[in-house]
Amino acid sequence: MSAIIRMEGVSFSYNSDDPQQTQALQGVSLSIEPGEFVAIVGRNGSGKSTLAKHINAILTPTSGEVWVDGISTKDTDSVFAIRQIAGMVFQNPDNQIVATIVEEDVAFGPENLGIPSDEIRRRIDEALSLVRMSDYALHPPHLLSGGQKQRVAIAGVLAMHPKILILDESTAMLDPLGRQEVMETALRLNRERGMTVVLITHHMDEAVRAERVIVLDRGRVVLDGSTREVFSQVDLLRQLGLDVPQVTSLAQLLREQGLNLQPDVLTVGEMVEQLCQLL
Amino acid sequence: MSILKNVTIGQYYPGDSVVHRLDPRTKLVLSFAFIIVLFLVNGFLPYLWLAALVMVVAQIARVPLKIMLRGLSPLKFIIALTFLLHLFTTRGGTVLWQLGFLRIESNGLAQGAFLAFRLILLVVATSLLTLTTSPIALTDGLERILSPGARFGLPAHELAMMMTIALRFIPTLIEEADKIMRAQLARGADFESGGLIKRAKSLLPLLVPLFVSAFRRADELAMAMEARAYRGGKHRTRLKVLKYTAKDFWAYFLAALAFGIAYFLGRWV
Numbered sequence: 001m002s003a004i005i006r007m008e009g010v011s012f013s014y015n016s017d018d019p020q021q022t023q024a025l026q027g028v029s030l031s032i033e034p035g036e037f038v039a040i041v042g043r044n045g046s047g048k049s050t051l052a053k054h055i056n057a058i059l060t061p062t063s064g065e066v067w068v069d070g071i072s073t074k075d076t077d078s079v080f081a082i083r084q085i086a087g088m089v090f091q092n093p094d095n096q097i098v099a100t101i102v103e104e105d106v107a108f109g110p111e112n113l114g115i116p117s118d119e120i121r122r123r124i125d126e127a128l129s130l131v132r133m134s135d136y137a138l139h140p141p142h143l144l145s146g147g148q149k150q151r152v153a154i155a156g157v158l159a160m161h162p163k164i165l166i167l168d169e170s171t172a173m174l175d176p177l178g179r180q181e182v183m184e185t186a187l188r189l190n191r192e193r194g195m196t197v198v199l200i201t202h203h204m205d206e207a208v209r210a211e212r213v214i215v216l217d218r219g220r221v222v223l224d225g226s227t228r229e230v231f232s233q234v235d236l237l238r239q240l241g242l243d244v245p246q247v248t249s250l251a252q253l254l255r256e257q258g259l260n261l262q263p264d265v266l267t268v269g270e271m272v273e274q275l276c277q278l279l
Numbered sequence: 280m281s282i283l284k285n286v287t288i289g290q291y292y293p294g295d296s297v298v299h300r301l302d303p304r305t306k307l308v309l310s311f312a313f314i315i316v317l318f319l320v321n322g323f324l325p326y327l328w329l330a331a332l333v334m335v336v337a338q339i340a341r342v343p344l345k346i347m348l349r350g351l352s353p354l355k356f357i358i359a360l361t362f363l364l365h366l367f368t369t370r371g372g373t374v375l376w377q378l379g380f381l382r383i384e385s386n387g388l389a390q391g392a393f394l395a396f397r398l399i400l401l402v403v404a405t406s407l408l409t410l411t412t413s414p415i416a417l418t419d420g421l422e423r424i425l426s427p428g429a430r431f432g433l434p435a436h437e438l439a440m441m442m443t444i445a446l447r448f449i450p451t452l453i454e455e456a457d458k459i460m461r462a463q464l465a466r467g468a469d470f471e472s473g474g475l476i477k478r479a480k481s482l483l484p485l486l487v488p489l490f491v492s493a494f495r496r497a498d499e500l501a502m503a504m505e506a507r508a509y510r511g512g513k514h515r516t517r518l519k520v521l522k523y524t525a526k527d528f529w530a531y532f533l534a535a536l537a538f539g540i541a542y543f544l545g546r547w548v
């Protein structure tokens with residue numbers, strides 16, 4: 001069992017007294033390997049956040065089971081071990097920073113884990129340099145930009161030495177520059193550190209940068225495959241109320257106009273290449 | 280330009296003096312002891328001695344007098360009231376001044392001046408504490424001082440965590456209040472004219488959204504703290520471990536000496 005995240009028939013309903021009520025997750029099964037960069041997309045209310053909260057044992061399944069690095073989230077003694085392995089960054093940067101100084105905030109997770117003080121110090125320096133925020137160690141967080149705050153939040157998670165980084169719409173409240181900063185940080189951690197990244201997003205231009213995309217709809221997994229496979233299903237995605245990447249959508253329009261383009265163009269670079277071949 | 284820009288919290292005056300570098304516990308304990316001494320001893324002479332003491336510490340901390348006295352301005356009304364109340368009501372000694380039923384007697388003057396002096400010393404000494412200790416150090420110190428009480432059910436860690444979170448969110452909430460206020464000003468709201476009741480009423484549309492958002496923030500923050508393996512004060516370590524050093528022992532020693540002298544001055548002189 002090498003998967004770092006494994007879900008088997010996971011169903012979850014927020015109101016357990018009333019099982020007939022629509023479930024936020026319905027029989028979700030999936031497995032994610034160490035080092036994968038997975039994007040999860042789906043329209044509002046499709047269950048993305050609910051799924052994410054199952055990975056770090058904030059929620060436990062009503063039925064089915066979740067294993068994180070081989071530990072079942074049902075095992076109540078391992079809750080804190082799981083939260084150390086799977087770190088989560090939320091949407092609103094203002095509502096997840098606890099302390100009044102950047103480095104104190106980064107220290108919060110390790111402090112909760114009972115790490116000795118000099119080791120916490122080392123981890124802060126390491127985490128802040130990984131997100132390129134070392135210069136701001138002594139700043140009050142409320143004076144930082146949105147992108148910087150989110151990078152501090154990521155550092156706060158990294159200082160716990162997790163194996164999985166979950167970003168639940170962590171770019172949603174940021175301007176394009178801030179989004180870029182956060183995306184670059186996540187990609188770099190995945191490439192250079194082999195961190196498993198689960199990226200939840202509404203921006204298809206971000207999802208395109210993952211290796212694999214999982215599409216949720218009404219609590220079910222409807223598509224799960226390589227980014228190219230998933231985004232070539234333009235019509236299905238549209239039907240599910242999702243955008244497709246701008247380039248893919250342009251390629252489809254051009255195909256309708258009779259141009260001989262591949263259906264799975266994802267990036268501007270690929271588009272340029274294909275157009276050049278046509279000329 | 281921000282409407283609420285003048286609101287500041289804490290009044291830390293950063294520096295690198297010995298006073299700044301004392302352990303926050305030392306400063307908390309000694310400030311508290313100072314207040315007790317202030318209430319234990321009577322007489323102008325010991326008070327002059329204590330005032331001199333505060334001035335010397337402020338000198339060492341290199342906190343300008345102007346900044347020290349700034350802490351008094353919100354309380355000047357109360358201090359004046361204390362003075363006037365005692366001036367006109369305390370009886371005894373010779374009559375100094377009389378007009379109709381208003382009369383000032385010498386004991387009243389002495390008592391009024393003395394109590395005003397006490398209040399001023401109280402405020403100046405506690406502002407010296409907050410001027411030379413950062414809010415984080417203060418909460419850390421408080422948590423450590425109170426932590427023996429945890430065995431008897433005193434929520435030391437929780438109190439400190441509440442203070443930290445309050446300090447963290449006050450600027451955020453001020454910013455938000457500012458935004459809401461401006462949005463409503465743009466729609467013709469008026470926060471500044473009218474009587475007290477009218478102004479209080481005009482604040483209602485500000486407070487309601489502010490409260491709603493504060494609750495949402497609290498909810499999300501609790502979730503984020505849980506996700507970072509927070510489980511209260513148990514098993515928790517700290518980045519900054521408080522440690523007493525030689526200067527703290529000197530501070531305790533000198534303070535004990537100074538307080539002893541104050542007591543002696545009040546008793547026998």
Ligand SMILES: Nc1ncnc2c1ncn2[C@@H]1O[C@H](COP(=O)(O)OP(=O)(O)OP(=O)(O)O)[C@@H](O)[C@H]1O
Nearest residue numbers: 014015023024042043044045046047048049050051
């Ligand atoms: N705390 C809650 N209590 C009750 N129902 C909830 C709660 N949180 C979410 N739900 C419901 O569960 C379903 C899935 O919600 P979830 O937040 O997982 O969706 P999402 O895909 O993250 O949506 P979004 O894109 O808006 O963040 C929705 O129908 C939602 O109304």
Ligand SMILES: [Mg+2]
Nearest residue numbers: 048049050169
């Ligand atoms: Mg969500």
